[in-house]
Amino acid sequence: MFREVDASRLDEAPACHIEVDGHKVAVREGEPLAAALLKAAVIPMRHSVVSGEPRAPYCMMGVCFECLVEVDGVPNVQACMTSVREGMTVRRQHGARQIGGQA
Template structure:
């Protein structure tokens, strides 16, 4: 399980993931907040529907793609949490044709 290394004095924010309320610390990325809440499955691959989650945590691998406030293909590791944001798992590759 993931845990925060150091205590922080940043404020708290709340957002939803798949309809579930998640509490986070201001300044956390969506990926880190979700992992701290016990979520590791962020998206499904387009062909095999394999479950994927964060890998690099620095915006290189695209394994953490989610839908944020209705916008698909957002890298959870690169977006800071905001109060009231709505995050959903991404199903496949939105906007990419797969044969």
């Protein structure tokens, strides 16, 4: 169920590039997207649908849903549960997502 993270393997992981809100960002392939975004100072990752307050990862294990981003056009993706891969397009979310053109 659990596996130990071998940090030395991440250091050896090939560098790759993702696009975040239209900007190219260098990250390590295979690392959690939330960690890569934090290291790249992409904060906040979203804004609250209720108050508009900025939000960032909290638990880093898929429980809190504070790290929701849009990945390759798919909204509400948990960045902490998603591995980085070359060419990913990430957008930060602002407020409630739109469904069928309505807020």
